[in-house]
Amino acid sequence: MSAIMTAPTETSEMPQRRRVSLLVMLAIGWLAALLLVSIFADILAPQHYTQQNLMFRLKPPVLWGGAWNYPLGTDNLGRDMLSRIIYAIRFSMLIALLGTMIGALLGTALGAVAALARGLVEEVIMMMVDVQAAVPFIVLALAVLAFFGNAFSLVILIVGLDGWERYARLTRGLMLGAKESGYVTAIRMLGAGSVRVTLVHILPNIVSALVVQVTLNFPGTILLETSLSFLGLGVQPPLTSLGLLLGAGRSLLINAWWIAVLPGLVIVLTTLSMSLFGDWLRDRLDPTLAHS
Amino acid sequence: MARLILTKSIRALLTVMICVTFVFIILRVAGDPVRSLLPDDTPPAVLDEYRERLGLDRPLVEQYLNYVVAIAQGDFGVSFTERRPAIEVVRERIPATLQLGSAAMALALLLGLPLGTLAAFFRNTIIDRAVMAAAVFGHSVPHFFLGIVLILLFAMEWRLLPSSGYTTWQHMILPVFTLGTAAAGTIARFARTSMVEVLGQPFVRTALGKGASRLHVITRHALPNAAIPIVTVIGFQLGGLVGGALVTETVFAWPGVGRLLVTAVGMRDLAVVQTIVLLVATTMVGANYLVDIAYGLLDPRIRASNSAGIPQ
Amino acid sequence: MNTQPAIPTLLVAEHVTRHFVTQRGLFWNARRVVRAVDDVSLEIHAGETYGLVGESGSGKSTLGRLVARIVSPNGGRLHLNGRDIAESGDRHDYARRVQMVFQDTLGALNPRLNIGRQLMEVLDIHAIGEHASRQGRATDILRAVGLGEDAARRYPHEISGGQRQRVVIARALLLEPSLIVCDEPVSALDVSVQAQVIELLRELQQRQNVAYLFISHDLRVVRQVSHRIGVMYLGEIVEQAPRSALFAAPRHPYTRALIDAVPSSQPGRRRAPLALRGEPPSPVEPPSGCRFHTRCAFALPVCRNEAPPQRLVGPEHLVACHLADTLDLAA
Numbered sequence: 001m002s003a004i005m006t007a008p009t010e011t012s013e014m015p016q017r018r019r020v021s022l023l024v025m026l027a028i029g030w031l032a033a034l035l036l037v038s039i040f041a042d043i044l045a046p047q048h049y050t051q052q053n054l055m056f057r058l059k060p061p062v063l064w065g066g067a068w069n070y071p072l073g074t075d076n077l078g079r080d081m082l083s084r085i086i087y088a089i090r091f092s093m094l095i096a097l098l099g100t101m102i103g104a105l106l107g108t109a110l111g112a113v114a115a116l117a118r119g120l121v122e123e124v125i126m127m128m129v130d131v132q133a134a135v136p137f138i139v140l141a142l143a144v145l146a147f148f149g150n151a152f153s154l155v156i157l158i159v160g161l162d163g164w165e166r167y168a169r170l171t172r173g174l175m176l177g178a179k180e181s182g183y184v185t186a187i188r189m190l191g192a193g194s195v196r197v198t199l200v201h202i203l204p205n206i207v208s209a210l211v212v213q214v215t216l217n218f219p220g221t222i223l224l225e226t227s228l229s230f231l232g233l234g235v236q237p238p239l240t241s242l243g244l245l246l247g248a249g250r251s252l253l254i255n256a257w258w259i260a261v262l263p264g265l266v267i268v269l270t271t272l273s274m275s276l277f278g279d280w281l282r283d284r285l286d287p288t289l290a291h292s
Numbered sequence: 293m294a295r296l297i298l299t300k301s302i303r304a305l306l307t308v309m310i311c312v313t314f315v316f317i318i319l320r321v322a323g324d325p326v327r328s329l330l331p332d333d334t335p336p337a338v339l340d341e342y343r344e345r346l347g348l349d350r351p352l353v354e355q356y357l358n359y360v361v362a363i364a365q366g367d368f369g370v371s372f373t374e375r376r377p378a379i380e381v382v383r384e385r386i387p388a389t390l391q392l393g394s395a396a397m398a399l400a401l402l403l404g405l406p407l408g409t410l411a412a413f414f415r416n417t418i419i420d421r422a423v424m425a426a427a428v429f430g431h432s433v434p435h436f437f438l439g440i441v442l443i444l445l446f447a448m449e450w451r452l453l454p455s456s457g458y459t460t461w462q463h464m465i466l467p468v469f470t471l472g473t474a475a476a477g478t479i480a481r482f483a484r485t486s487m488v489e490v491l492g493q494p495f496v497r498t499a500l501g502k503g504a505s506r507l508h509v510i511t512r513h514a515l516p517n518a519a520i521p522i523v524t525v526i527g528f529q530l531g532g533l534v535g536g537a538l539v540t541e542t543v544f545a546w547p548g549v550g551r552l553l554v555t556a557v558g559m560r561d562l563a564v565v566q567t568i569v570l571l572v573a574t575t576m577v578g579a580n581y582l583v584d585i586a587y588g589l590l591d592p593r594i595r596a597s598n599s600a601g602i603p604q
Numbered sequence: 605m606n607t608q609p610a611i612p613t614l615l616v617a618e619h620v621t622r623h624f625v626t627q628r629g630l631f632w633n634a635r636r637v638v639r640a641v642d643d644v645s646l647e648i649h650a651g652e653t654y655g656l657v658g659e660s661g662s663g664k665s666t667l668g669r670l671v672a673r674i675v676s677p678n679g680g681r682l683h684l685n686g687r688d689i690a691e692s693g694d695r696h697d698y699a700r701r702v703q704m705v706f707q708d709t710l711g712a713l714n715p716r717l718n719i720g721r722q723l724m725e726v727l728d729i730h731a732i733g734e735h736a737s738r739q740g741r742a743t744d745i746l747r748a749v750g751l752g753e754d755a756a757r758r759y760p761h762e763i764s765g766g767q768r769q770r771v772v773i774a775r776a777l778l779l780e781p782s783l784i785v786c787d788e789p790v791s792a793l794d795v796s797v798q799a800q801v802i803e804l805l806r807e808l809q810q811r812q813n814v815a816y817l818f819i820s821h822d823l824r825v826v827r828q829v830s831h832r833i834g835v836m837y838l839g840e841i842v843e844q845a846p847r848s849a850l851f852a853a854p855r856h857p858y859t860r861a862l863i864d865a866v867p868s869s870q871p872g873r874r875r876a877p878l879a880l881r882g883e884p885p886s887p888v889e890p891p892s893g894c895r896f897h898t899r900c901a902f903a904l905p906v907c908r909n910e911a912p913p914q915r916l917v918g919p920e921h922l923v924a925c926h927l928a929d930t931l932d933l934a935a
Contacts, residue, residue, distance in 0.1 A: 130303065131310045134580055135573045136535040139553070143315070146557040146565045147322035182711025189672060190775070191699035191729050200725075201714055223434050227539055230436050231554050243436075250440060250543070254448055261444070264437035271432040 024280045027273035034270060038090040045083035050238055053078035058256045073258045075248070084240060085263055091241045096222045099160030103221075104214055106160075107167025114168065115175035116194070125168065132165035138224060145233050155234050159225045163217040170213055174206040208285045215278030219271040226267055242267050296588045304581040311573040315566055316359050322562075334370075363570065369563030373556070378563035382549060382571060388458065389548030392467055392541070393533055399472035400479050400529065405522070407476075408483025415488055423480060430477030435536045439470040439543035456545035467544045471536050475529045482525040490517045520587065527583035534572060614685065614783055614815050615648040615671060621679035622666055638887045640666040642839040643680070645914070650782065651813040653805075655830030655847075657823055657862070661887050662836040664819045668785045671817055672704040684783070700730065703776035707788035709768035713760040719746075719771055720756030726778045741778070749774045749804060766797035770804065777808065785817045790825055802829055823866050827851065832920065835859050838887055838895040841914075845921040853934045855923040857900050860933040878933075894926065902927055 037044060046069075053074065060066040061073040061081070072081035114125040132140075141158045148154060175198075178184055184197055192201075228234030229243030237244070242263045249260025350358075362368075368378040404427075411423040446466060447455035457463045490496065499508075534550075541551035549568055556564035622641040640663045648654045658664045669675045671682060673689055682689045684701060692698055706712040713722060723742040727733060733741060743753050749770040760768060769789060776784050786805070790798040806829065808814060820826050826833060827847065834844045835858060843856040854860045857878065864877035881899045885891055891898045897907035904926065912924045925931075 127306065127310065131307050131314075134307055134531075134577050135311065135569075136531045136576065138535040138538060139569055139572050140314075142538075142553060142557045143565055143569045144318065146560060146562060147318050182706060182708050183714045185674065186704070186706065186712040186772075186775075187714070187725075188695065189674065189699060189704050190726050190779070191696040192725075193696070196729070204716055205714075219432065226434060227436065227535075230539065231542060233554070233557055246436065246440070253440065253444055257444055260440055264434075264440065268433050268437060271434070272429070275428060275432055 024276055027276040027280075030269055030273040031277060034089055034093060037086055038093040041086050041090040045080075045086040047080045047083045049079065049084045049087040049240055051079060051083070053080070058252075060256070061258050061262070064258070072262055073256065075256065075259050076252060081258065081262060084245060085242075085266060088240045088242045088245050088263060089266065091235060091239060092222065092225060092243070095156050095159055095225050095235070095241065096218065098156050099158075099162070099225070100214060100218060100221055102157065102160030103162060103164040103217070104167050104210065107164035108171045108210060110164070111168035111171025111173075112175055112198070114172045115179065116198070122172075126172070129165040129168050133169075137162045138227060141224065141228065142233060145228070150233060150236050152235065152239065155225070155228065159221055159228070159234075162221055162224045166217060167210065167213060170209060171206065174209055175202055178202040178205060212278065212282045212285060215274060215281055218278070219274045222267065222270060222274070297585060300581055300584050300588075304577050307577045308574055311570060311577075312360060312363060313356070315569055316356055319562070319566065320355075368567040368570075371556075371561050371564045373559050373561045373564075378561075378567040381564055382552065382567045385547060385549045385552045388546060389537060389541070389550060392464070392471060392546060392548055393537060395464060395468040396472035396475065396533060396536075397526075397529070399468055400475035401526075403472070403476040404479030405483050408480040409487050411480065411484040412487030412491060415484075420484075424484070427477035427480040430473040431481075433474070435470055435474065435539045436543055438473060439466070439540055442466050442470060443543070458547055463544075467540050467546050470543070471533065471540045474536060475532060478529060478532075479522070479525055483522060486521045493517075523583060523586055527580055530579050531576060534576065611649040611652065613647050614650040615817075616683040617644055617646050617667075617671070617680070618683070619680035620644045620667070620670060620677045620682060622663075622670055622675060622677050636888050639839050639890065640887065641670065641677075642890075644836075644839075644841050645680075646834055646841060646844060648783065648815055648817060649831075651809065651815055652831040653809065653816040653818050653829050655826035655833040656817060656819045656836060657821065657826045657833060658836035659821060659884055661838065661884060663839040663887070664821075664836045665787055667836070668704070668787045668817060668819045671783070672702055672785045673698050674704070696730070699781075700779045701781050702783045702785065703779060703781040704785045704787065705769075705772050705776050705789050707791055709765060709772050709792070710760055712772055713768065715760055718757055718759050719763075723756070723771075723775055723778060726775055730779060732778070745774045745778055746771075748777070748808070750800075764797075765793050766801060769793065769801050773801075773804065773808070777812070777814070780812070781814065783815045783817065785819070787819045788821070789818075791820065791822065798825065805829060823862055835862065838885065838890050840895060840924065841922075842896065842925070843921075843923045845918070849918055849921050853918075855917050855921070855928045855931070855933060856896075856925050857902055857931070857933065858896050894924070902931060 055078065056070060056074050057076055057078045059070050059074045059078075062068055062071045064073075066073050070080050070082070072085065074080055075084070110125050110128075114122040141162070144158060145154070179202070184201060187197060187201060225234055225241065226243030226246065229241045230247040232244075232247055235241040235244050245263040246260050246267070249256070249258075249263070252259050366379050368382075370376065371378045371381045374381050407423050407427075411420045414420050443455045443466065446453045453466055454460075454463050455466070537548065538550040538554060540546065541548045542554050545551070549571070552564065553568045555561075556568070620641055621639070621643055624638045624640055626636050626638065642663070644663075644667060646654070656664045656667065666675070670677055671689075673695070676690060684692060689698065689702075692701070713719075717725075720739070720742055723745065724738045727738040727741060732738070742756060746753065746755055751767060751770055751774070755763065755767065755771070760771075763771070773784075773789075789805075790801050793801060802825065805816065805818075809816065816829070818826060818829050830847050832844065832846050833850050834841050835850075835856065836842070837858050843850070843854065843859045845854075850859065851863060854863060858880075861878045861880045864879075878901065881901065885895075885898060891908075893909050894900070894903075894907040894912050897903040900907065906926050910926070912926045912928075914922045914924045915928060917923050917928055
């Protein structure tokens with residue numbers, strides 16, 4: 001696949017006309033809000049997420065009969081759900097972002113090495129990619145967590161590794177294409193060394209594809225962390241995350257549905273927003289990339 | 293064609309071996325494998341026997357070979373939570389998962405394919421938009437959330453269906469729906485894209501021009517050509533189903549392999565964990581392998597390019 | 605002609621061979637060897653244009669890449685100014701002596717950098733001149749190829765094909781090489797633009813005394829620019845001659861057929877055009893003996909059995925044909 005990109009054009013012939021602006025704007029707005037909440041959690045949250053108010057246990061959210069001092073209700077230990085959710089957003093975002101960076105960097109680096117080194121090194125790396133692609137990551141993740149415990153840093157690492165193989169495959173493919181491309185041959189002919197060729201010529205042309213891949217992977221990364229935490233195997237108390245809240249709320253579903261449903265709604269809105277944003281970004285940056 | 297099968301077989305085998313090696317490595321790194329794979333109160337004599345069998349004082353290569361032989365013979369250690377060979381514990385749960393998985397896949401296909409085709413046929417109309425919106429939604433809602441919401445509504449509020457259990461067919465409805473919807477969404481999207489592409493091709497217009505009915509065109513001409521990417525997608529979705537089964541079984545207390553894995557991880561029952569990981573890996577590799585072969589059979593271009601060997 | 609001072613020989617190719625191996629599948633048969641360039645010898649003099657002409661599959665592009673040192677020969681040697689190019693320093697150094705101009709100009713330029721930056725980058729790589737003066741040099745070279753200063757700010761896709769070709773030529777000239785390999789430089793351009801670019805190449809040659817290895821399938825174009833011409837067929841050079849001699853008195857049936865295939869290049873010709881029989885054979889399994897014998901109207905048994913040697917049949921005129929002395933192929 002050639003890495004040569006034509007000037008971005010607004011094609012009006014897309015098979016699926018995006019309902020564009022409004023939805024995408026909302027999606028971007030939601031994601032921005034999440035980011036702000038994560039950063040300013042300490043200021044925004046009325047209480048600390050571990051603070052218990054035993055007199056006010058299991059209060060419903062304000063629209064279902066609750067009071068304004070606990071707008072989203074409380075849980076079985078009287079902890080304010082609004083605060084819990086705010087902090088949970090911070091933790092989940094932290095894990096997802098850090099994890100994504102780790103996975104993207106590692107995957108891209110391996111892909112680049114495979115493309116540059118070729119030969120046996122490339123074979124080995126691609127085989128690892130195949131293995132990773134063959135087995136559902138959550139299974140491997142669980143295995144590692146079983147064997148090594150649930151330290152927070154380990155959770156970040158594992159969540160980050162989800163999907164590394166996609167970056168590796170993508171980078172390798174794009175770099176191989178770029179290596180054979182006309183301008184790389186030409187600039188080599190003009191005496192440029194490998195370092196310059198890679199950094200100045202190849203990488204900038206593949207960055208946008210990588211960015212798109214990040215948006216494609218991100219929902220899966222969030223879902224992985226929430227799934228793991230939901231199962232009790234990811235983030236551990238006293239820390240909190242959206243998945244953890246959901247998991248804890250499961251047993252209280254009959255009495256206090258809001259404990260599980262509200263964090264769940266946040267998760268759904270986040271993955272939806274990310275998908276919409278990713279699609280839009282992909283259409284803007286490079287319409288030639290196939291829709292997945 | 294034979295070459296294709298050979299190369300694919302070798303790759304599949306290699307992949308499985310890598311998984312086995314991976315498990316072997318983390319098993320060794322995480323501590324004494326013998327203690328990990330056997331219950332705490334196993335008599336020392338048995339521990340020693342296992343140690344000798346696994347050859348823990350032998351060079352690493354020999355240990356590895358012994359391990360591989362043991363795995364091949366079905367000896368994955370003993371589950372310390374149930375005090376039975378791990379392989380048995382896992383084997384018992386397989387039917388439940390198969391039941392859930394196949395029903396979910398069937399649902400996904402039955403929902404996804406027709407809806408996707410419909411959307412393709414009526415593309416850019418309200419039907420198309422509605423179907424695609426539903427598909428994106430189904431894809432974005434995590435299994436556990438969907439399951440919980442369904443339980444909340446159908447089991448608790450409206451009391452129509454049971455929230456957990458395994459005995460009657462009603463018990464299957466919610467779990468299957470939960471597991472199948474995400475896959476249905478993706479399949480619908482893919483079917484639509486694939487169909488749109490095929491329907492846009494000249495030979496379809498020719499057939500329509502010659503007076504063939506729309507149904508005839510779809511079934512005889514469009515579907516077979518669209519089948520190839522659809523087969524690929526099904527292959528991808530298998531992996532998603534496995535991951536989804538983990539969560540879905542837990543939410544609905546469905547006694548399958550997924551839920552077993554979760555509890556085993558929680559209890560650090562490494563023998564069972566190891567068994568399931570290798571089982572899943574082998575199954576997935578096998579499934580991908582079959583999909584690859586099917587792909588090769590369906591797409592004559594792949595067959596041709598493999599055997600003609602036209603030099604560039 | 606005999607009193608001309610000897611023009612120094614710039615590039616000498618001696619029995620150069622290059623093949624490619626294509627492999628399909630793991631174990632089975634199918635290791636096929638394409639003899640892209642087979643035992644080719646030629647010389648290029650300083651400041652002259654050597655036109656290399658042939659159909660696709662003739663190996664001319666590969667020969668160009670061998671000269672440009674993009675690929676290395678499997679057999680034989682190439683000498684530049686007397687030194688074996690394989691031992692002439694690394695790519696960096698060689699770049700200052702031999703450069704290449706490509707057919708696909710859009711592909712040869714980085715789509716994300718503007719023209720000026722791409723030119724300056726060449727200067728940066730080779731640390732030519734002071735940093736401050738590089739922009740000036742880039743502008744100068746743009747002017748030298750007939751482009752204005754504002755071209756430097758443009759991006760490759762924003763300018764026309766002809767302008768791009770000028771940019772690629774400019775880029776090659778920045779390093780003041782003594783030889784530029786031009787691989788189908790005008791094939792993608794409209795005829796009117798072709799003429800302009802060819803004129804540019806000629807001017808630059810006179811001004812800077814740069815030699816060209818001009819590769820093309822288009823005999824008309826080759827005729828316009830070349831001092832000497834080599835005709836390639838299936839990896840071999842079948843005839844080499846100074847331009848006028850080649851067109852007035854070709855000695856190889858293939859050359860004759862190529863000339864005849866160009867419409868209106870021979871107004872008022874006396875003889876019937878020589879047609880080629882059959883399809884060009886695959887470079888993977890070239891015919892035995894003289895590779896051209898399967899399509900040659902004059903083939904004899906000896907042509908099938910023995911490969912003809914290169915023979916001198918006139919001043920700087922070489923032919924590889926068993927029947928060179930007996931055939932009269934003059935127009």
